[in-house]
Amino acid sequence: MNKYQLLLEKQRNYFRTGATLPVAFRKKALQTLLMAIKKRENEILEAVKIDLRKSSFEAYTNEIGIIYLEIKHLMKNIAKWAKPKKTKIEMFLMPGSGTIYNEPYGTSLIIAPWNYPFQLVIAPLIAAIAAGNTAIVKPSEVSQATAKIVTTILEESFSDNFVAVVNGGIDETTALLSLPVDKIFFTGSVPVGKIVMAAAAKNLTPVTLELGGKSPVIVDKSADLTLAARKIVWGKFNNAGQTCVAPDYILVDKSIESDFLKKLQEVIREFYGENPDESKDFGRIINERHVARLEKLINSNKVVFGGKVNVNKKYIAPTIMVNVTLDDVVMQDEIFGPILPILAFEKIEDAISIIRSFSKPLALYLFTKDKNVEKLIMERVSFGGGGVNTTILHVASSHLPFGGVGQSGTGSYHGKAGFDDFSHKKSVLKQPVFFDPGITYPGKQISLKLIKMIMG
Incomplete structure (x- = not known):
């Protein structure tokens, strides 16, 4: 041995x-x-x-x-x-x-x-x-x-x-x-x-x-944009994005995309300052190998915020990418870092189709005030767990089972x-020793007709 x-x-x-x-x-x-x-x-x-x-x-x-x-x-x-x-x-x-x-x-x-x-x-x-x-x-x-x-x-x-x-x-x-x-x-x-x-x-x-997997956030046109921005920024950039249930990408209704982008950037500055690398509240990537992996996901032509990388300091700034498509490198696998791609949708059904194009995610987050949208997402999209008008906090409850489905766990x-x-x-099954009618034993069986009446 x-x-x-x-x-x-x-x-x-x-x-x-x-x-x-x-x-x-x-x-x-x-x-x-x-x-x-x-x-x-x-x-x-x-x-x-x-x-x-x-x-x-x-x-x-x-x-x-x-x-x-x-x-x-x-x-x-x-x-x-x-x-x-x-x-x-x-x-x-x-x-x-x-x-x-x-x-x-x-x-x-x-x-x-x-x-x-x-x-x-x-x-x-x-x-x-x-x-x-x-x-x-x-x-x-x-x-x-x-x-x-x-x-x-x-x-x-x-x-x-x-x-x-x-x-x-x-x-x-x-x-x-x-x-x-x-x-x-x-x-x-x-x-x-x-x-x-x-x-x-x-x-x-x-x-x-x-x-894990690519856990989406849906921001519906009825959402409170300030609340959504704060919850998403916190959930995504907590632990520098190295969280299995972190928001991986955002699906936002096209009609509110511009306003929502402004809110996201405002909140990042509010939380981490103009220079997040100097913030005591913004973490670091675990090692240089993962920094190099993440850097390859950043398309500078699509970055509207952040994008700064310092391999020696194991630092990647909170980064937002727009005009992202499903063909982009950043959308091929779970990101597991502080890079946030944004995709716009016209109809909620389009958002559902995008989510379904990936394996079932470990988490999903929905920001909406519309009960019908909430019901639709809960019924039509399979995911491990998640939240409505919040992110990642479901994992903190001892009363909510935490786990994945399909390839997410x-x-x-x-x-x-x-x-x-x-x-x-x-x-x-425990039965008493004093009662054994034996009606199922060979030679003592009751009629099939009676059995059907009992069990049928």
């Missing part, structure tokens, strides 16, 4: 002792993690600043505060969710009773990305713990400072037979994916998601994929959805 197989065996043996099953154990583990995060809060903020130059406010709200809320929500509800659930059964199965048991899968593997390097490793971990699993955690090697503090926190809090951390790159991830774990949870890009799913298929391991988590995602629903 190699070291990863030994680690899996160690966790599997621990899980089989039943130690992780009591609700009291799960709550204590979550409380331990909560206190460890609080103890090293400043170190987390500093690590995220090193990796992505996030401001303390942005890092706290996006990386830490959201985790505190989720842990408290899970601790409050674990006992209720973990209880066996009695359910109705059909008359022909009587006398008897049906019960659904929430059973932890067992050993889980969590592979995290670099863009929210603390939140997106801890959020699925707390769901795994709440559901009663053990976990092997693989932070991203790209966000090295945050990976280091994640490792410190988890190693100080738990023994590796319960929660273990594995650091490294492609080789380590490949080795972990070859293990016959009981559950895989991956957050990252669509191409890597396909690799993860293929690896999971070899062991028939259930997998949750939190991926499979499965969902946050709150009870996370607990369910790491749980197997074990259904059991």
Whole structure:
């Protein structure tokens, strides 16, 4: 056995002792993690600043505060969710009773990305713990400072037979994916998601994929343009656009395009000043390779705002592009950076057609005051989740399952959805020993006519 197989065996043996099953154990583990995060809060903020130059406010709200809320929500509800659930059964199965048991899968593997390097490793971990699993955690090697503090926190809090951390790159991830774990949870890009799913298929391991895609914003002619501009600018340029649910492109009604463009530019200046590179609230691209990738997406002939790039500083200014077509390079893949293409439409049906020309997005945002437009979009467009007259905030709710559809992902988590995602629903029918009419047994069967009356 190699070291990863030994680690899996160690966790599997621990899980089989039943130690992780009591609700009291799960709550204590979550409380331990909560206190460890609080103890090293400043170190987390500093690590995220090193990796992505996030401001303390942005890092706290996006990386830490959201985790505190989720842990408290899970601790409050674990006992209720973990209880066996009695359910109705059909008359022909009587006398008897049906019960659904929430059973932890067992050993889980969590592979995290670099863009929210603390939140997106801890959020699925707390769901795994709440559901009663053990976990092997693989932070991203790209966000090295945050990976280091994640490792410190988890190693100080738990023994590796319960929660273990594995650091490294492609080789380590490949080795972990070859293990016959009981559950895989991956957050990252669509191409890597396909690799993860293929690896999971070899062991028939259930997998949750939190991926991405080109998430559109529709600005209808009835929209409040000031509100729309503020919400979109914040949602897009938060974390320098490196957010899986960030607005990827805007579809705006042609009749309001000019006015809306002015509002967007006004709001960018309001939020980040005339020189966003000097703003403490505007982050940096994760590394020079991604800066180079993003720079290739900028068509200077279509830029009406921003466009400035500094590879050495890992900086790309908030950038707006107009007169964009579906053939432009910027519209071929998820942008994942502070570049905002704008396309105009004549009719709302045209906007729907454009969205449908891509794979189903992880998110969609609609700005409108028209209830009919809202109803049309909700009924006609498939997407993971989103918002009406807001952006990205749906991911902050423990009461809203977060996940993709189609190529943007499979499965969902946050709150009870996370607990369910790491749980197997074990259904059991119990019948008494004192009653066995045997009407379905060979030689004792009732007539087909009577069976049809009962079941038909």
